[in-house]
Amino acid sequence: MTAPAMRVRASRRFGDCVALADAALEVAAGTVHALCGENGAGKSTLMRVVYGLERADRGELELGERIDLARHGVAQAQARGVGMVHQHGMLVPTLTLADNAALGHEPVRGGRYDRAAAARALVAAAARLGQRLDPDALAGDLTVGEQQRAELAMVAARATRLLILDEPTALLAPREVDALFAMVRAFADGGGAVVLVTHKLDEVMAVADEVTVLRAGRTVASWSAEVTAAEIARAMIGGEPPPPATRAPTPAADAAIALAIEGVAAPGPRGGGAVDVTLRVAAGEVVGVAGVEGNGQRELALAVAGLAPVARGAVAVGGVDVTRATVAARRALGLAHVPEDRHLHGLVQGASVADNVALGRLAEVGRGPLIDRAAVATLTTQLLAAHDVRPADPAARAGALSGGNQQKLVVARELDRPGLRAVLAVHPTRGVDLAASARIHARLRDVAAAGAAVLLIAADLDELLALCHRVVVMHRGALAGELAGAALAAPDARARLGAWMVGATP
Numbered sequence: 487m488t489a490p491a492m493r494v495r496a497s498r499r500f501g502d503c504v505a506l507a508d509a510a511l512e513v514a515a516g517t518v519h520a521l522c523g524e525n526g527a528g529k530s531t532l533m534r535v536v537y538g539l540e541r542a543d544r545g546e547l548e549l550g551e552r553i554d555l556a557r558h559g560v561a562q563a564q565a566r567g568v569g570m571v572h573q574h575g576m577l578v579p580t581l582t583l584a585d586n587a588a589l590g591h592e593p594v595r596g597g598r599y600d601r602a603a604a605a606r607a608l609v610a611a612a613a614r615l616g617q618r619l620d621p622d623a624l625a626g627d628l629t630v631g632e633q634q635r636a637e638l639a640m641v642a643a644r645a646t647r648l649l650i651l652d653e654p655t656a657l658l659a660p661r662e663v664d665a666l667f668a669m670v671r672a673f674a675d676g677g678g679a680v681v682l683v684t685h686k687l688d689e690v691m692a693v694a695d696e697v698t699v700l701r702a703g704r705t706v707a708s709w710s711a712e713v714t715a716a717e718i719a720r721a722m723i724g725g726e727p728p729p730p731a732t733r734a735p736t737p738a739a740d741a742a743i744a745l746a747i748e749g750v751a752a753p754g755p756r757g758g759g760a761v762d763v764t765l766r767v768a769a770g771e772v773v774g775v776a777g778v779e780g781n782g783q784r785e786l787a788l789a790v791a792g793l794a795p796v797a798r799g800a801v802a803v804g805g806v807d808v809t810r811a812t813v814a815a816r817r818a819l820g821l822a823h824v825p826e827d828r829h830l831h832g833l834v835q836g837a838s839v840a841d842n843v844a845l846g847r848l849a850e851v852g853r854g855p856l857i858d859r860a861a862v863a864t865l866t867t868q869l870l871a872a873h874d875v876r877p878a879d880p881a882a883r884a885g886a887l888s889g890g891n892q893q894k895l896v897v898a899r900e901l902d903r904p905g906l907r908a909v910l911a912v913h914p915t916r917g918v919d920l921a922a923s924a925r926i927h928a929r930l931r932d933v934a935a936a937g938a939a940v941l942l943i944a945a946d947l948d949e950l951l952a953l954c955h956r957v958v959v960m961h962r963g964a965l966a967g968e969l970a971g972a973a974l975a976a977p978d979a980r981a982r983l984g985a986w987m988v989g990a991t992p
């Protein structure tokens with residue numbers, strides 16, 4: 487029995503929140519170990535303890551030998567061969583890959599920074615993981631996936647014992663996920679240990695040798711042999727997983743167009759954005775917009791919602807032109823918006839739950855210039871109960887709710903209201919646990935079945951394939967492809983959408 491590459495056991499509280507309650511993880515050399523759990527389970531905190539970014543209140547750590555956690559920090563972790571790749575790239579966009587790799591560890595020759603040596607070292611590190619890269623490319627010119635693979639090569643060059651990847655695939659197209667996992671596999675085959683933090687079970691099945699599940703800060707299961715996705719899901723949520731999402735009935739061919747986007751250009755603050763998008767969504771239809779983040783989806787959504795100007799083209803809701811209309815006017819016509827950024831556009835964090843409901847539903851609770859407080863209270867209580875928002879307290883500050891409950895509140899306010907004609911939902915289940923995701927999916931399906939047009943912008947192809955009648959791909963601000971009906975149900979649908987996402991023609 488050889489010693490594990492890493493063994494940890496840790497407890498950590500943040501105020502009243504118990505992030506880790508004696509959570510334990512053991513990872514063998516030469517294996518890819520998936521660390522799974524719902525949002526808030528403690529995965530990132532545990533990995534930050536190992537990497538020395540977070541203090542443990544109590545615990546033990548072994549990295550080949552026993553480590554004194556009281557003296558543990560990033561420098562100590564790195565010295566023991568631990569490296570961590572972050573979800574949000576850490577590269578400096580204006581520097582080349584070689585210069586990025588050298589930052590803080592510049593090779594020196596004759597008293598000067600030896601750029602050629604830095605480039606050679608990086609190319610060699612990438613090659614050991616089966617990856618070719620251009621050391622002279624500017625980081626900012628690369629796709630998110632290319633940047634991440636470069637960063638992985640840089641971290642792996644120093645991390646000989648343990649490589650930690652915390653939800654690395656959230657921003658990647660399927661092909662880029664495959665490329666990343668090929669590197670991860672190569673690292674483990676070279677004798678290193680990998681912890682892959684994820685809550686995506688298809689990724690676990692694809693790449694992991696061993697699996698550990700955290701729930702509410704505790705280790706609830708660990709497998710070193712074959713395990714099914716269903717078993718992992720049950721451990722993650724502590725019960726039966728919700729049934730998979732279903733599609734709303736296909737709308738009639740002559741259903742009216744409820745949301746029309748005609749030749750819309752909506753530039754971003756620093757260029758990019760939507761260039762020329764035409765997309766018509768019929769009443770009862772669910773249309774998905776797939777794409778790697780940063781290809782204009784955000785700008786398109788803000789323009790449709792009325793939160794950013796439309797530079798060219800037109801938007802109509804229920805046949806009424808709203809291109810220059812206010813957010814309130816669009817709402818009155820039956821447009822609902824589940825925004826990408828619930829802090830900026832979804833909720834007023836400092837206001838109560840009831841006031842947040844009132845703000846979005848003035849048509850129902852306004853009495854002339856006043857607000858009918860009794861009507862607000864009744865509506866809020868009913869929405870909180872129907873959508874399982876916890877705590878079900880209208881007086882609670884919205885910002886005090888967990889991310890998942892904030893999202894349930896936004897969905898309740900936006901999608902549970904009379905006169906709904908068109909829905910714009912942007913990453914509606916991001917950061918939301920499995921049970922809450924299932925509710926949001928069911929709600930989107932139900933409003934479509936009741937006749938609303940739904941435009942669903944999401945990064946998760948599984949979500950889009952499950953819910954949509956039609957999926958378009960956005961790439962560099964324009965629509966690169968579209969699948970509907972049988973083509974969307976075909977086994978190659980993921981691959982075709984994935985190819986469009988990275989600008990290839992399938």
Ligand SMILES: Nc1ncnc2c1ncn2[C@@H]1O[C@H](COP(=O)(O)OP(=O)(O)O)[C@@H](O)[C@H]1O
Nearest residue numbers: 500503505523524525526527528529530531532
């Ligand atoms: N710096 C912090 N301050 C307060 N609470 C935190 C902090 N970091 C994490 N938490 C809380 O600890 C719990 C575990 O968080 P985290 O480790 O990020 O979970 P996961 O990565 O599994 O989603 C969550 O409830 C989170 O809100």
Ligand SMILES: [Mg+2]
Nearest residue numbers: 529530531652
């Ligand atoms: Mg995390």
